[in-house]
Amino acid sequence: MRPEQLSVESLQAFVAVVDTGAFSAAAERLYLTQPAISKRIQSLEATLERPLFERQGRRVRPTEVAERLLPEAREILARLRAIEQQIADLDTVVHGRIRLATSHHIALHRLPGPLAAMRARYPDLELSLAFMDSETGVEAILRGDADLALATLPDDLPGDIEAETVWTDELVPMIARGRNSETPLDTLERLKQWPAILPPVDSTTRRHIEQSLSAQGLRPRAAQESPYLEVIRMMIGAGLGIGFLPRSMATDDLIVLDWPGSAITRSLGWVRHAQRYRSRTVDAVIEALQSR
Structure with a gap:
């Protein structure tokens, strides 16, 4: 390996290809042409004397060498950005x-x-x-x-x-206004019988909701999941089930239900x-x- 040939540009191209999985997408991210990205990767591979990617059609997969290089490349680029910013801060x-x-x-x-x-x-x-x-x-x-x-x-x-x-958001249960007259009227009973519309299971917001539901002895089935609260609001408004949203997201087509437990909040x-x-x-x- 000849370290004197390592360049910031080749490391930027390398990280972009890993993140996007394709030379073309990396080129778009860095506002370069695909041949320019390929040239920088080839230069880095020649310096390291090791292949960095396995070609799989239009997609690429990092080799073991690339996996080991990746955290170091990210750290080098982060340090360079910090140096640039320290100078700018003068x-x-x-x-x-x-x-x-x-x-x-x-x-x-x-x-x-x-x-x-x-x-x-x-x-x-x-x-x-x-x-x-x-x-x-x-x-x-x-x-x-x-x-x-x-x-x-x-x-x-x-x-x-x-x-x-x-x-700080307070999360409250909501249903479509058109379903408010349906029985049962009790929020907990509705959560037992109606499908829930919730954030993804691995999200912090979902964990807070499930902890509060568990305290009430509830484990509702999630009929729909979405990482976007705006999508959840749309599905609730369409009458697809009951969900928890920040109180500030209540609209005319939604009804905020009473919640008998402790307030559900997220930071x-x-x-x-x-x-x-x-x-x-x-x-x-x-x-x-x-x-x-």
């Missing part, structure tokens, strides 16, 4: 690029106000938004693929993660890697979020 003006991972729900219902405030106060600040579920957002922070994530905060955070609550907030450089731009975004 200026008095807040500027630079922040990679922000956010759930669709937060982006739709919580982020517009802070985004407008940030744009007005920091016109030279560039936000690159990536939409993903909360669990994936935390993973992106750990991998170094995002500088900050806005997510539903899990009960147990990894040791390298720093997080703070910005918003939404920002997440970052505690061991990485906390730039002035990250602090500016956090300040805008917390002064909402």
